[in-house]
Amino acid sequence: MRKVIILFFLVSVILTTGCSDREQTQPSLEDLALASSMGFDLGDHGEMKMTIGIPLPPNDSPVPTQVFSIHTNMIQEGLVKLSSESDKMIVLNQLRTLLFSEEFARSGKVTEVVQHLYRDSTLGNNVRLVIVKDDVEDVLSGNYSENEHMDAYLNDLFQPNLHNSFSPFTSIHDYMNTQTSPVYHTMIPYLEKKEDVLKITKIALFDNKKMIDTISTEKSLLIQALSGVNKLSPISVTFHGNEIDKEAFLEQIDSKVKISSNKSTETPKVAIELKIKAVLIEYKGDRDLTNSKQYKKLEKEINAHLKEEVEDTLQYLQEMELDPVGISEYFRMYYKGKWTEELTRKVTSDLDYNVTVNLKIRNTGTLR
Amino acid sequence: MGIPIEALKSKLAGIEDAVFKQIETTEDEVTLIYFSSLVDKLTLHQMVIRPLSEGILENSSEVIVQPNISELISAITEGSTVVYFPKQNVYLKVNTFSAPSASITVTDTESTVIGPTNAFTESLETNLSLIKRRIQNLNLKSNNFVIGTETHTQVTVLYMDNIANKENLDIVIDKIQNVNHPGFNDSSILQKLMDNHPFSPFPQYHETDRPDNAVSALLDGRIVILMNNSNGVIICPISFFELFISPEDYYNRWMTASLLRSIRFFGFFLTIIMTPTYISVLTYHPEMLPFDVLLNLQESREKVPFSPLIEVLFMELVIEILREAGSRMPTKIGQTIGIVGGIVIGTAAVEAHLVSNTLIVLVAISALLSFLPPNFIMSNTSRFMRYIFIFAAGMFGLFGQMIAFAWLFHHLLTLTSLNTAYMTPIIPRKSSDLLDSFVRMPAKFLKHTSGIAKAQSKKSPPVEKEE
Amino acid sequence: MDMNKVKTLNRYHVIFLIQNVIVGTSVLSLPNRLSSMGYSQWWMPLLFGIVANLLLIPIIWLGLQYKNDTLFVIHEKLFGKWIGKLINIMLLLYFIVIIAAVCSSYIELVQVVALINRKITIPLLIFLCMVVYIVSGGIKSIARFCMISFLLTLWFLYFLKWGVMDGNISHTLPLFNFTKEEFFTASKKGLMAIGGFELISFYFPHIINQKKAFKHASIGLWISIGFTFCFSLVSVMFFSQWQLKNVLYPVLNLFKEVELSFLERIDVLGITMWVFLILSTVAAYLWVAKKGLDSIRSTPKKIHLYIIAAVVFVLVEFPYMEEFQQLMFERVFYLMYAMFLWPILLCFIHILKPKKSEGGE
Incomplete structure (x- = not known):
């Protein structure tokens, strides 16, 4: 009997309060403005300029995306101010892209912003970070005639697929992880607006909190391969050193990397072995590929070329004293005591590497 | 001993169809007492009058040795004919119950596509x-x-x-x-x-x-x-x-049977959480759905003036009303009302911006799902449960729904049928039960009686001591 | 129907009672609590498991000496009526504060994740009503609820897949990279994660097969240790050391990483579904607390249950001296260690005691 009373009590409480407390209820979906992108520029006096892009339901609005921007010092304050400007309450539950202007990134304020958003539990983890060459507001309020929905466009740009695996697709978690870890350095894709098109042209490199340089997507691809990405985007190879071969194009690349260190931070040495399997899709040159000897030789040529590229990339990173690959992780694994940023720097600059690339061409398509 | 016929007459007074029929035989003038509504004339003739005239009634009847009045009365109300021999002061009882009864028909509420179709009658x-x-x-x-x-x-x-x-x-x-x-x-x-x-x-x-x-x-x-x-x-x-x-x-192939059975079972849970989840997502957790879906939802909700809770309640009640009206109406009209009402009200409500069109889809699916259980009482229950979940979701979103779920599961766990626990799959009883659960194994493997029956048959492995 | 029977718990009940009472709020924040050890914390749950299993021995042994008595009765038998009652009152207070601490930490998490900007009074009330409803069915009904919670929450482990994919297994090395102090802080803060198995000394009289209770309890213990271990291992793989130190609920962030095509965010679902685990934990504690009040007042009464629930509600809801409340909820878990060791002391007293009583007889 008591159980029944409790049951009725539960039900009645649910029934009554479910209907009654109208004042307290959350605004429901149609009263919310779901911001999908958020950008930060540096204002004239060093303050932040926040821009927010809110996609509107497809049919009932003349513009596909509303864009607001405001000068503010605090993010939440800015959101509240913008909410009063727009007729709806701006929420970040569906935020997808976070843009920073290059200037902003170089000033080292990114971490502050990201850390604030990382604390916010309404934000998901699929928020991608982007560095924009010029003004963020320009990018967000731009008119992209081909892709009328700016947000969908931005979103698609940062969805991992086979042709853009050079990009690190840095999410909020990735950013915080690499920023706070003493081993890794942060990489963020670098976006450029050219007329009506947005394009990831480079990858920005961070040292600590500040952006310091950009590298080409080709180099970034190799960094991705070294840090363990399995499926790579196509590689085009232009030969310089020999007369016979000119260009080759590789697709459907599977890569596998094996890094082993000598466990010593005093005289750090690593052996990097990169195994690549690919399909040779296009080839320009004078070799007769039906001949297996020639075929093997071409394989060797590409091999040498890739090895050189990898070494170039590593050398560049060494000069910059940066370690986005996480090679020092292979030393930290065996290091007793607290690993510090200085150790990473030391290991990276003293590093002695031995690169082997092992390329295997699976086939050359269906034509002989 | 012996009961005078007047005593019976006074007991049966005021019952118009109680018949006291005098028949003269060679030896005696006997009285037949019966209810004309329960005894067919032809049966009476065949079972009583003819044997009586031939003098062989004793063979086909039961002699009431020590008659008492209530026994006689209950025999008469059952539809037997009581024959009174005044000379010997003996009562005979002949089972002449022959009220018209319906013939065996095809089952209506639990129809299946294959398998026997006979239904029980009311006899x-x-x-x-x-x-x-x-x-x-x-x-x-x-x-x-x-x-x-x-x-x-x-x-x-x-x-x-x-x-x-x-x-x-x-x-x-x-x-x-x-x-x-x-x-x-x-x-x-x-x-x-x-x-x-x-x-x-x-x-x-x-x-x-x-x-x-x-x-x-x-x-x-x-x-x-x-x-x-x-x-x-x-x-x-x-x-x-x-x-x-x-x-x-059990008449289908085992794979099909397993699939359909799982759909029925999970359909029960789907039907009680579908519209409540709509409320939760729209009111509390807009981050849960993919963006494109949300934008569409936002558009369809744009002109709806009510909160999602009221919107859902409105539409669910409309469905209930349609269903109830359909089942009360004569069959021929009922069908038209069902279809016309469903389509017309659905589209009109969307046109009038009373509800969003996404909700119409959800409500329709959950209404269909609620009819999946073969047991009709269960399908009614699932509809009732849905309202609890709707209110819970309206109050606390997913948290409310989970609390309601906890209540539901705990309630099911404490229920008993004939002092045996109700949730047999959760409270393990017998491993062989699993052969006939979500997956119905081929008939060859279904040798054992189920655990809940606690059968004494040898075929069954020992029952886990539980209750 | 079997309310009046004493022996009601079969082996499955024992396994899942142990298992589900342990997995409560503590798993949500365990990697954060152990963070002083940095990456080397991942094997700590295994160590805790061994410790808990060792601590289980005296508890079961004591239970076997007093087959039909709960710990409350044992206290009265060992220490005499009045001292026993005094100890029981302290135990009761301890249980009430534990219940309040678990409730408040979970409800606060719900407020942060699922019911943003809402008051928590009514959710808390409903939650407590639900607990009372479960407890009023008796210990067996709690055990059954534990089973269903286990089945309903087992698939959480699948959601760790994304964490594993994004994580780095090399974080698990080097194996023993910590100082003594770090180890002690971590075990001091983290050992509470296994709290809950000690309740077996209160429902031990209800177990049918008491001889095998140790085996079943150990199975249950290691299931939950496995659960905890998976979460802390994946947390170590997925987070940086800074994040481990600063992210309060690493499990929440692990759930956030999940991307399904039809459900964008699984974290809200995961945290709200966690209520099953919290309900079973709190229900078991509340049942024990009710038994305690029964034994102190020497009569079993239904009203005791409501009284305790009301006290818990007041403790959580009214922020009189909020700092004191915080301090109380933090410190009460240290009492848990006393609770862990208490049976050992009782065992000694028991061994010393019979000589006297034999002489008395």
Whole structure:
């Protein structure tokens, strides 16, 4: 009997309060403005300029995306101010892209912003970070005639697929992880607006909190391969050193990397072995590929070329004293005591590497 | 000793169809007493008058040796004819019950595509014959009871002597004997009186009008209760999961059967959480859905003036009204109303911006899902449960829904059917039960009786000590 | 129907009672609590498991000496009526504060994740009603609820897949990279994660097969240790050391990483579904607390249950001296260690005691 009373009590409480407390209820979906992108520029006096892009339901609005921007010092304050400007309450539950202007990134304020958003539990983890060459507001309020929905466009740009695996697709978690870890350095894709098109042209490199340089997507691809990405985007190879071969194009690349260190931070040495399997899709040159000897030789040529590229990339990173690959992780694994940023720097600059690339061409398509 | 016929006459006074018929035979002037509404003329002639005139009535009748008045009266109300011989002062009883009864028809509420289609009728004799012709075995025993202080309804408890659990049988008999209720129109009333948890929304006994259901229950060691004038029979004990089993599962191929069975079972949970989740997502957790879906939802909700809770309640009630109206109306009109009402009201409500079109889809699907359980009481329950979840979601979003779920599961866990736990799959009882759960294994493997029946048959592995 | 029977718990009940009472709020924040050890914390749950299993021995042994008595009765038998009652009152207070601490930490998490900007009074009330409803069914009904919670929450482990994919297994090395102090802080803060198994000394009289209770309890213990271990291992793989130190609920962030095509965010679902685990934990504690009040007042009464629930509600809801409340909820877990060691002391007393009583007889 008591159980029944409790049951009725539960039900009645649910029934009554479910209907009654109208004042307290959350605004429901149609009263919310779901911001999908958020950008930060540096204002004239060093303050932040926040821009927010809110996609509107497809049919009932003349513009596909509303864009607001405001000068503010605090993010939440800015959101509240913008909410009063727009007729709806701006929420970040569906935020997808976070843009920073290059200037902003170089000033080292990114971490502050990201850390604030990382604390916010309404934000998901699929928020991608982007560095924009010029003004963020320009990018967000731009008119992209081909892709009328700016947000969908931005979103698609940062969805991992086979042709853009050079990009690190840095999410909020990735950013915080690499920023706070003493081993890794942060990489963020670098976006450029050219007329009506947005394009990831480079990858920005961070040292600590500040952006310091950009590298080409080709180099970034190799960094991705070294840090363990399995499926790579196509590689085009232009030969310089020999007369016979000119260009080759590789697709459907599977890569596998094996890094082993000598466990010593005093005289750090690593052996990097990169195994690549690919399909040779296009080839320009004078070799007769039906001949297996020639075929093997071409394989060797590409091999040498890739090895050189990898070494170039590593050398560049060494000069910059940066370690986005996480090679020092292979030393930290065996290091007793607290690993510090200085150790990473030391290991990276003293590093002695031995690169082997092992390329295997699976086939050359269906034509002989 | 001997009761004067006047005593009977005074008892039956005021009953217009009570007939006292004087017939002169060679030796005596006998009186036939019967209810003309229960006894057909032809039967009377064949069973009583002709044997009487030929002097062989004693062969086909029962002599009431020590007559007392109540025995005579109950014989007459049952439809027998009582023959009074004044000279010897002897009463004879002849079973002449011959009231018209409906013939065996096709089942309506539990129809299947394949398999037998006969349904129980409202005559106890016919129902017994439907079972007895399927189980031709002396082990099929029965106990008769008369319940209902006013109606004197006859109830038969059927069980397999060699399989059924005797403790269960004792409980059933005890429960039936202790029932104190004036009248029974249908076996479902008895079922409700036997419930251990009368306040629960869930049925605690299975009610079926399919003989094949009853027979397979008997063979599994369950106890079947038949009632006169009722075309539903009660099967006990049952588990929660069995309410989603249709006899068709055993006539289909095993893969199809498993698929359909799982759809039915998970359909129950889907139907109670679908529209509540709509409320939760729209009110509390807009981050849960993909962006494109959300934008569409936002657009369709744009002009709806109500909160999602009110919107859902409105639409669910409309569906309930349609369903109820359809079932009350004459069949021919009912069908048109159902379709026309559904389409017209649905589209009109969207046009008038009363509800969003996404909700129409959800409500329609969950209404369809609620009709999946083969047990009709269960499908009613699922509709009721949905309202609890709707309010819970309206209050606390997903958290409310989870609390409601916890309540639901805990309630199911404490329920019992015939003192046996209701949630058999969760409370492990017998490993062989798993062969006939979400996946129905091929018939070859289904050798064991189920754990919930606690059968005494040798075929079954030992039962886990539980209750 | 079996309310009056004493022996009601079969082996499955024992396994899942142990298992589900342990997995409560503590798993949600365990990697954060152990963070002083940095990456080397991942094997700590295994160590805790061994410790808990050792601590289980005296508890079961004591239970076997007093087959039909709960710990409350044992206290009265060992220390005499009045001292026993005094100890029981302290135990009762301890249980009430534990219940309040678990409730408040979970409800606060719900407020942060699922019911943003809402008051928590009514959710808390409903939650407590639900607990009371479960407890009023008796210990067996709690055990059954534990089983269903286990089945309903087992698939959380699948959601760790994303964490594993994004994580780095090399974080697990080097194996023993910590100082003594770090180890002690971590075990001091983290050992509470296994709290809950000690309740077996209160429902021990209800177990049917008491001889095998140790085996079943150990199975249950290691299931939950496995659960905890998976979460902390994946947390170590997925987070940086800074994040481990600063992210309060690493499990929440692990759930955030999940991306399904039809459900964008699984974290809200995961945290709200966690209520099943919290309900079973709190229900078991509340049942024990109710038994305690029964034994102190020497009569079993239903009203005791409501009284305790009301006290818990007041403790959580009214922020009189919020700092004191915080301090109380933090410190009460240290009492848990006393609770862990207490049976050992009782065992010694028991061994010393019979000589006297034999002489008395």
